[in-house]
Structures are given as C-alpha cells and as structure tokens.
C-alpha cells in the first residue's frame with residue numbers, strides 16, 4: 328500500500344517587520360502522525376515567503392495530497408474560502424481538515440463559508456489521528472468526539488471532548504526535519520536574536536491562570552516537559568541543526584520554578600554557551616532574584632514582560648491579578664543584568680477609566696523596561712472579555728476586522744472613556760515612556776541585535792512622534 332500523503336500548511340501573510348517562526352502546530356502534528364501511520368508529509372508555511380494562495384493549492388495538487396491540514400489563526404482565516412475552494416477543485420477526493428487557534432475561537436462557525444470537511448479545536452494530535460483513522464480506516468467521523476464536521480445535512484458539532492495528552496514527554500520532537508530551518512534564520516526574529524541559529528521550543532502546554540482575554544488553547548492545567556526532555560531536545564537541535572539560540576513560546580514557562588532551576592542547571596552543563604529568549608512564557612511576578620540569576624546564567628538575553636494594566640482594579644477585572652510591585656522589582660533586576668525587557672500593555676478594557684489608565688502609564692514609566700508596546704484591547708471570540716464586550720457594545724465588537732491584523736493595527740475601545748480620551752492616553756503613554764534619556768541609552772546599549780537596530784528606528788520615531796505631535 329502506498330503511503331498516505333498528508334499536506335500540512337500554516338496560513339497567512341507577513342505584512343510588517345515581524346518575521347514568522349517555524350510552524351510548531353503542524354510540525355507537532357506531522358511528528359505525531361508519522362509515528363501512527365505510513366505517511367509522506369509535506370509542510371508549507373505560507374508566511375515564510377508570502378506564498379500566493381494559488382501557489383499553495385498548486386503545491387498540494389502536485390504533491391497529490393490525500394489529506395490537507397490547514398492551521399489557521401483568526402487573523403488569517405479570511406483566506407479559507409478561496410484556498411479550500413481551490414483545493415476541492417483540484418483534489419476533489421482529498422480530506423480537508425482545519426485546526427489551530429481560529430477553530431478554538433470560532434468552533435463550528437469556522438466551517439462556515441469555506442469547503443473544509445472537518446475542524447479540530449484545541450490540541451490537535453489525538454483528534455487528527457482519529458479523523459485519519461475514521462476516514463481512511465473505514466470508521467465514521469461521527470465517532471470522533473469534540474470535532475466539527477460538514478455533512479450533507481449541514482455542520483455538525485460532535486458531542487464530547489478529546490482529552491488533552493497527559494504525558495507530553497510521550498510526544499516526539501516537532502518535525503524540524505520537514506522545514507527549511509535556515510530560511511527562518513534569514514528573517515527578522517521576534518526577539519532580535521543576537522545569534523542566527525535559533526529554534527522555537529514549546530516546553531509546556533496549558534496555563535493555570537484565567538486572564539479573560541486569553542484562549543488557553545492547551546487547557547487550564549499545566550503539563551510540562553521534564554527538564555531532562557527539554558535538554559535532550561536542545562541537544563538534538565544543537566547536534567543536528569547547528570542551533571545556538573532557543574526561543575520559548577510556552578504560555579507559562581516559569582510556573583514550575585523547580586523545573587526552571589533544573590533546566591538552567593542542565594543548560595550550564597551543555598558543551599556550548601547558548602542564548603535564551605522568551606518572547607512569551609514568563610509571568611514576571613512569579614520570578615524571583617534566584618530564578619532571574621539562573622536564567623541569566625543560562626543565557627537569557629531577551630524577555631517579554633506583559634504588564635497589561637498598572638491598575639490593581641483592572642488587574643482584578645481581567646483576572647490576571649498581577650502583583651504590580653513584584654513585577655516592577657523583577658523587571659528592574661532583570662534589566663540590571665542588561666537583559667532586554669519588552670513590556671506589553673493593553674488599554675481600553677471594559678470599565679477602564681482615566682484613573683486606571685494613568686496608573687498604567689505611571690507603572691510603565693516607572694519601570695526599567697527597555698521598550699513597551701501600548702496596544703488597545705481586541706477581544707477574540709470564545710474569550711470571556713469577548714462576552715463582556717458583546718453585552719456592552721455588540722455593534723462595535725462586530726465591526727472589528729481581524730483580517731491580517733498584527734498587534735498595533737486592531738483598534739477598539741470598550742472602556743468607559745471616549746475614543747478621543749483613550750487615544751490621547753495611548754499617545755501620552757508612548758511619549759512619556761520613550762522621552763527618557765536613560766531608557767533610550769539602555770535600549771541602544773542592550774538591544775541584542777545591533778545591526779538590525781536601524782530597521783526598528785522608523786517604528787520608534789513613529790511611536791514617539793505620535794506621542795509628541797498628536
């Protein structure tokens with residue numbers, strides 16, 4: 328019997344200076360599925376070279392795909408109708424399955440307006456395996472719990488749920504052998520890597536916190552890779568791909584502090600000195616000086632430090648419940664080690680007032696953060712903040728266009744302030760934060776990839792001039 332041909336694509340286009348990271352979702356699926364079936368797998372990341380939709384369809388046809396798996400974020404979902412129509416036209420007998428955060432957000436509605444056969448929310452490995460089994464093994468997709476599927480009677484939500492994988496150490500390493508890793512080294516890296524041989528890791532799944540704006544694709548219980556497994560994976564990439572820099576995309580890498588220390592200690596025993604960056608994954612108030620020292624010694628040079636709001640009242644409402652004092656202390660200590668610290672703030676939360684926003688600006692300005700992005704809240708479906716925004720201002724919510732948007736380009740206001748006031752404070756935040764000689768000096772001194780600094784200078788002046796002149 329010939330191997331089953333599986334074509335996996337991550338959809339979307341790159342529009343700004345931001346690059347793209349290796350498509351971990353479909354790389355995990357590929358690695359898992361090839362342990363279960365006799366398959367030939369091709370992986371495409373549309374963002375890597377902004378591949379036109381027609382080219383993607385052509386590649387699937389030339390490959391002769393039996394199964395097509397499309398990974399979709401809500402910002403890229405507008406491409407689904409055209410792409411799935413094209414795929415069905417050239418490969419009418421293939422099975423099209425969609426998955427990724429968009430399906431977790433829109434659930435059964437993710438099948439509306441396109442030609443996909445099935446949709447998988449949340450963690451994908453087990454569901455994808457069951458779907459392939461049902462479709463090609465003579466079973467019935469109606470028996471796969473928790474998925475959505477198209478039938479001649481319409482879109483059906485299968486009852487039940489597929490449980491999360493308990494022991495994630497049982498998963499194989501993501502299929503880095505199926506992508507051109509070096510192509511990613513030629514693109515801008517999310518965290519301005521000082522070295523070029525970087526790789527993305529996802530060393531835990533799930534998060535026990537309950538921020539109301541978050542999807543928690545991997546559930547509310549933290550499941551970790553053991554420290555030994557993380558190091559084994561690192562060693563594998565160092566040896567086989569010449570990697571010297573690791574970027575963690577976890578939801579919350581540091582919740583298990585014991586594991587953090589173990590990982591750092593084992594990194595110290597590696598044969599080479601590596602770089603570590605955290606574009607995601609650190610909850611800053613859960614760190615302490617010991618943990619920051621350990622991460623710094625292990626090679627951390629960059630970390631994102633989400634604050635979201637400097638108002639204790641808003642922290643409660645959004646259920647992030649960040650300890651702002653601890654946050655500021657830990658940022659200060661991290662920055663004192665010349666580790667680049669990047670803050671994130673959201674403005675315009677439901678019920679937010681001028682008083683709250685002033686506290687956010689004060690906390691940001693008082694902090695030792697090198698940079699901060701001051702965004703406005705964009706609620707995504709299937710989050711609790713979406714439901715709140717829906718009850719408050721459904722028309723405004725429905726008018727949000729998510730297509731192709733990156734952080735700065737979704738503008739919305741669900742606060743108790745007028746748009747004028749909110750955007751005034753957003754500009755003020757940029758102005759007050761960046762008009763600080765000490766911050767500018769540290770930013771230039773500690774930016775990890777000096778040769779790329781000129782690329783970011785226009786963005787810096789754009790933010791600054793917004794604050795100063797408007």
Ligand code: B12
Nearest residue numbers: 352396397398400401426427428447450451542732733734
């Ligand atoms: C790294 C990251 C980014 C990076 C790179 C994203 C990329 N892939 O290119 C950058 C910085 C560019 C980014 C940007 C944004 N991001 Co982001 N990001 C992440 C993050 C932290 C990790 C992604 C990752 O690698 N996960 C690990 C892999 C293993 O998980 P996965 O891809 O979800 O795959 C699993 C399942 O989804 C499923 N699956 C996936 N694909 C498929 C396909 C099939 C066929 C099947 C069956 C299953 C399946 O199975 C996989 C394995 O279990 C996630 C948080 C998270 N926990 O995932 C947010 C997340 C994906 N981002 C999110 C958001 C909101 C954004 C922004 C819109 C933010 C904004 N307001 O601007 C922008 C959008 C940019 C754009 N235009 O595309 C949301 C998604 C919301 C949504 N409904 O789409 C997430 C989930 C954060 C959250 N907790 O809410 N992001």
Ligand code: SF4
Nearest residue numbers: 534536537538541578
């Ligand atoms: S800490 Fe991060 S991953 Fe966890 S719920 Fe909050 S935003 Fe989501």
